[in-house]
Amino acid sequence: MAATVNSAFEEFNKNVVNLDPDRTSKAISSRDWLWGQLNKLDSKENLNFPFKYEDKHIKFGSFARKTKIRELDDIDLMFCLTANGATYTLYSSTYYINTPNAGSRLKNLSDNDILNSRKVVNKLKSALAEVEHYKSAELHSRGEAATLNLLTYEWVYDIVPCFYTDTELYLIPDGNGNWKATDPRIDQNLVTETNQNYAGRLLQLIRILKFWNRHNSSFTLSSYLFEQIVINFTKSKTALSEWIDINIKDFFSYLSTYIYYAVNDPKGIQGDLNCLTYEQRKSISEKAKWAHDKAVEAIDAEIKEKDQEKAINKWREIFGNKYPKYE
Template sequence: MATSVNSAFSTFNNDYVNLLKDRTDKARASRNWLYSQLNKLEDKDDLNFPFKYDGWHINYGSFERRTKIRELDDVDLMFCLGGNGAYYSKYGNEYTIHTPNAGARLKYLSDSNILNSRRVVNKFKSSLSTIEQYKSAEINSRGEAATLNLSSYEWVFDIVPCFKTDTDIYLIPDGNGNWKPTDPRIDQKRITTANQNNKTLVLQLVRTLKYWNRRNSTYTISSYLFENIVINFVNSRAELNGYNDINIRDFFYYLISAIFGSVYDPKGFQGDMNTFTFAEKEAISRKADWAYEKAKDAVNAELTDKDQKKSINLWGEIFGTNFPTYGQ
């Protein structure tokens, strides 16, 4: 029963925001099972699947970072391939993988000794049909991944082919036939560090705010961009408050102005990720200002007026009808 702001947020997060533990456990187990199937592809007769690079596959994305909110719809992984004699060159942020001295399997996916990332993704897509419980496979809208739908699960797997370089970064398809750099380990370390430095409050803060962004923001900010804005907010503070309702209020105030600024990719590859137009930024800022005023009143009602019911009702205006009402 929600008779305090703390209990209301706890109920809200458990019932509507956070992933269910049984689905999380099932998704992790199914991902491990999928790896076992992917590892066998190179051994299948006539498949001509590129050789894997053991030990360098990466789990990534919001599911791995524990910032994903309900419902669980996708699980991301990067499946690492061996260079097998190939080498790369770089022009700006675009990478080319050359295969004149590579093995036959990479040469088969090359055009004039240049490894075509679209052909590699297509090879993943066609090869996935040999996996048990296969339902369907498509190429995602960015052309980076083969999206596998298995009949046993409600989520899909986004499987990104990658190569690990001698400079300790990864190359993944860029959607245009070439390759681009990434390193999800940087994202993982960044949020893990922020969470550990702030009484492990950050993961829940990100998830709760993502719920607001998805359902209540005037323009929905993409999940990855929004997550980085929240982490930038956390890192701008000497320390977070011990209660996330206070931190949520303070984040709304931060977003009012922060949405007008640049939000740089922490990995250093994408540059400024905030590509909203000025008019869109203004609309997001106005919505953040509205939420801040409501949150400020809610905190005052709780701490100054000692009116839990009024505070809970105000938080409900911010987060919507799924937020508990007093006594619910």
């Protein structure tokens, strides 16, 4: 229940959109504990697990970037392995890791001296049974990660094995047995720097708009694509308003047009992230136009008509029944 639009947004963000601070603290602690468990795998003689490259492990994904919304369901980690004498070649955007001169731990996961990423992910999956409080592990649906479920937490860990290259890129499984390049540090730096350049207002804007995308849009965009669209919108402006409702209104106008445009991968690796069909783009554009018009009505009700109840009800039309009611 809220008496003003401002208090309604504060309550909505705190109780519905943002991760619970206590669970976030627990998740950070458990993630740090898990790093310690993973770093022990290569020392267990019965596993013959590839040697780690501890300095190059990465925390990535929306939880690391602080753009995750409730409920906390997964945490992403990139677990880096040492090449141990292996080299790589690139052919037609696919990376191959060559192991004729590598140690036996990588040779054992190779086919004809080519490291098989499926075997590496499977090796990680089976090794996770050695982790304390283990409940289960399975392969991620895209074959790029092993998903670890622990007894004591409601979230799972998606753990991606990777290698660090001399070009400062990471190689991760491509789902087809070979490898592809990525560098999530670029995504992290982009979010952090943009948030700093826009008075710390980006992160909350991303989170509340992700809620709309997940629950009330006509077609749910992938989290990563949607996040990049919000960043592009923000960078198209000189500044973000101190009032989040103004920024939300302006974003809906931006989305209605720019959903038809390319959304380039900031890492320069994947090219255009926007692989939606024309019909999907049209559906999103129409819903964004509808949401923009409702936002205009809400802001007019608040500012011109001085009617907080009407304004709050308009925002409830946009965000749904979890948005606070007028008290």
